[in-house]
Amino acid sequence: MCGAHNGCTLGDLMATQNQAPAPLTEDAALVDFLGAITSSPAMELEWIDLLSQLEYVGCRKIVKSIGFESVTLEVLRHVSEEASHAYLLKAVAEEGGIVGRSWREGRFAEAGWGYFQNLDRRVSALPGSDGLRYPAVSWAIERRVLIVYPAYLRQSRNESLKKALRRILAQEERHGAQFADVPFPEGMAADIARIEEALWPDFVAAARRRL
Numbered sequence: 001m002c003g004a005h006n007g008c009t010l011g012d013l014m015a016t017q018n019q020a021p022a023p024l025t026e027d028a029a030l031v032d033f034l035g036a037i038t039s040s041p042a043m044e045l046e047w048i049d050l051l052s053q054l055e056y057v058g059c060r061k062i063v064k065s066i067g068f069e070s071v072t073l074e075v076l077r078h079v080s081e082e083a084s085h086a087y088l089l090k091a092v093a094e095e096g097g098i099v100g101r102s103w104r105e106g107r108f109a110e111a112g113w114g115y116f117q118n119l120d121r122r123v124s125a126l127p128g129s130d131g132l133r134y135p136a137v138s139w140a141i142e143r144r145v146l147i148v149y150p151a152y153l154r155q156s157r158n159e160s161l162k163k164a165l166r167r168i169l170a171q172e173e174r175h176g177a178q179f180a181d182v183p184f185p186e187g188m189a190a191d192i193a194r195i196e197e198a199l200w201p202d203f204v205a206a207a208r209r210r211l
C-alpha cells in the first residue's frame, strides 16, 4: 500500500499507475450526438462556441488550482495552449457568424458549466486530493477530449473548424500523455474516472435537450 504522503517509492507509484482505469472509448451515443450537431451548420457553431467556452474554463481552472509558487514553465505552457484553444475555436465561431456574443448567451453554455463545475467540485472533494486538483481535473478533461475531438473532427464538414481542431488536437495529445504519467495515490485515478464518466452522459443529455 502506498499512502499519499508516507514515503512512496517510485516503484510504488509506478505500480499505482498500472492500476489506472481502462481508457475511454468512443460510444454510439457520442457519434449520434455529434451527428445531430454537425447536421446543422448553425447548431454546430453553437457547439464550437461551447468548446471555446470550455477551453477557456479549463484554462481558468488551471490558473485557480495552482499556487503562485508552484507555477512552472510547463504550467505556463499548458495555460497558454488552453487559452489558444479557446481563441482558435472562438475565431471559428465568429467567422461563422456568432460575433461578439457573450458565452452567457450560448445555447449549450449552461450544460457546459454544469459539467465542468461539478467535475471540479467532486474531484476536489476526493480524500487526498489536496495539491492534486490541477493534475486530477486536467487528467479527467484530457482523457475525455482525446475521445471527443477525434470523433468530432471526423464528422465535421466545417473546414475552418477542422483546421483549428487538428492543431488543437496535436497539443491535447501531448497534454493527455503528460497527465497520464501523473502518479496519483492508489485508487484516485479510478475515482476521478468514475466521477467524470458519470457526469459526461448528463452533459450530453442536457446538450441534447437544447438541440
Ligand SMILES: [Fe+2]
Residues within 6 Å of the ligand: 055, 058, 081, 082, 085, 168, 172
Ligand atoms: Fe484544450
Ligand SMILES: [Fe+2]
Residues within 6 Å of the ligand: 082, 142, 171, 172, 175
Ligand atoms: Fe489540453
